Amino acid sequence: MASLKDVAKLANVSLMTVSRALNEPQRLKPETYTLVMAAVEQLGYVSDLSAKKIRGAKSTVSTIGVLALDTMTTPFSVDITLSIEETARAHGWNSFVVNMFANDQPEKMVDLLLAHRPDGIIYTTMGLRKVPVPEKLLTVPCVLANCESTSVAVPTYIPDDEEGQYLGVKALLSKGYRKLLCIHLPDGIVATSRRRAGLERACREAGVDPDSLLHHYLPEGEQHHIDAAHFVTAHIDGNRPAFDAVVCGNDRVAFVVYQVLLARGLRIGQDVGVLGYDNMVGTGELFLPPLSTVQLPHYEIGRLSALHIIHGSQHRDTLKVASPYLPRRSF
Known part of the structure; x- marks a missing residue:
C-alpha cells in the first residue's frame, strides 16, 4: 500500500507539501497541487487519518x-x-x-x-x-x-450449510418422520441450494425420496418468512395436515409455523415436528416447546x-x- 513518502518521491516534493495538498490545498500553488494529486491518483494513495505516518511514528499495537x-x-x-x-x-x-x-x-x-x-x-x-x-x-x-x-x-x-441441514434432517428422520413439508429460503440465496443438498442426502440415506416431499420456496424480501403461513395452511385440511414435520428455512419461519400449527390445535413435537435453522439469537429457548434447530457458526x-x-x-x-x-x- 502506497505511503505518504511514496507520493512525495513520485511528485518530487517534500512530505510537508504532500500533507498540505491533502489537508490545506489553498496554501499551495495550483501547479504544485496538481502535481501532487496526480501522484496520489497514480499510486492509489489513501490518506492516513491518524497522521502517524506523516510523523514517521509506528503503532506498537496491530x-x-x-x-x-x-x-x-x-x-x-x-x-x-x-x-x-x-x-x-x-x-x-x-x-x-x-x-x-x-x-x-x-x-x-x-x-x-x-x-x-x-x-x-x-x-x-x-x-x-x-x-x-x-x-x-x-x-x-x-x-x-x-x-x-x-x-x-x-x-x-x-x-x-449442507452438512448442517443434513444433520438436522437426519435427526428428524431418525424419529420416524417421513412426510416433510420443506419451506426453503428464497431460490436466489446462496445457502438455499446447499441446504437442500444436505436435506436430500439425509433423505436418501433414510430411504426417503426427496422429490416426494412437499417443497416451497419463499419469495425474496425482508418479510419473506411471513409467507410460510400460506404454505402451511395450504396443506392442512381442517386440523389434519398432509405432513408430519416442517423443515424451516430459518427460525423466523419456524416462529410463523408454530403460530399456524398451534392455532389449528396441533401439538408441536407430538402431532407435527418442526426443525429450524440459524439458532436465532436469544429466542430458540423461548419457543414452546423449545425449537430444535441448526447453529449458524x-x-x-x-x-x-x-x-x-x-x-x-x-x-x-x-x-x-x-x-x-x-x-x-x-x-
Missing part, C-alpha cells in the same frame, strides 16, 4: 479493520464482529468496524477503512452471499467472513477469520465451519 456489509443491521450476524473484537483483544490486537450499507459507494467506504492503516482486513456480510472484492482491500492481508468472492481467490470462512467464523490475520496464515482456501445440530423438543 489492528484488524472490519468492513461490515449490513452485518450490524441484524442480531443474526453481530456475533461475527463481536468475536473478531474479542479474539483480537485476547492476542493483544485492536479492531475497528466500518459499516457499509446497500446504498453506500463501496470505493468510498474502502478508502475510509484503509485510511486507518489496518494491518489486516476482514470483509463480512449479513447472510452468506457472493461479493466482488475491491482490489484496494488486497493491499493488506484480507479475509472473507460469511461471504465468498466473485472475483479473486481470497481466504474465506463460511458456514457448512457466526462466532466461530469471526474467531477463525481474526486468527487467520493474527497468525499470518497464507492459504487462500474456502474453509467450511461446522454448523451443529441443536436438539431441543420440537420433534
Whole structure:
C-alpha cells in the first residue's frame, strides 16, 4: 500500500507539501497541487487519518479493520464482529468496524477503512452471499467472513450449510418422520441450494425420496418468512395436515409455523415436528416447546477469520465451519 513518502518521491516534493495538498490545498500553488494529486491518483494513495505516518511514528499495537456489509443491521450476524473484537483483544490486537450499507459507494467506504492503516482486513456480510472484492482491500492481508468472492481467490470462512441441514434432517428422520413439508429460503440465496443438498442426502440415506416431499420456496424480501403461513395452511385440511414435520428455512419461519400449527390445535413435537435453522439469537429457548434447530457458526467464523490475520496464515482456501445440530423438543 502506497505511503505518504511514496507520493512525495513520485511528485518530487517534500512530505510537508504532500500533507498540505491533502489537508490545506489553498496554501499551495495550483501547479504544485496538481502535481501532487496526480501522484496520489497514480499510486492509489489513501490518506492516513491518524497522521502517524506523516510523523514517521509506528503503532506498537496491530489492528484488524472490519468492513461490515449490513452485518450490524441484524442480531443474526453481530456475533461475527463481536468475536473478531474479542479474539483480537485476547492476542493483544485492536479492531475497528466500518459499516457499509446497500446504498453506500463501496470505493468510498474502502478508502475510509484503509485510511486507518489496518494491518489486516476482514470483509463480512449479513447472510452468506457472493461479493466482488475491491482490489484496494488486497493491499493488506484480507479475509472473507460469511461471504465468498466473485472475483479473486481470497481466504474465506463460511458456514457448512449442507452438512448442517443434513444433520438436522437426519435427526428428524431418525424419529420416524417421513412426510416433510420443506419451506426453503428464497431460490436466489446462496445457502438455499446447499441446504437442500444436505436435506436430500439425509433423505436418501433414510430411504426417503426427496422429490416426494412437499417443497416451497419463499419469495425474496425482508418479510419473506411471513409467507410460510400460506404454505402451511395450504396443506392442512381442517386440523389434519398432509405432513408430519416442517423443515424451516430459518427460525423466523419456524416462529410463523408454530403460530399456524398451534392455532389449528396441533401439538408441536407430538402431532407435527418442526426443525429450524440459524439458532436465532436469544429466542430458540423461548419457543414452546423449545425449537430444535441448526447453529449458524457466526462466532466461530469471526474467531477463525481474526486468527487467520493474527497468525499470518497464507492459504487462500474456502474453509467450511461446522454448523451443529441443536436438539431441543420440537420433534
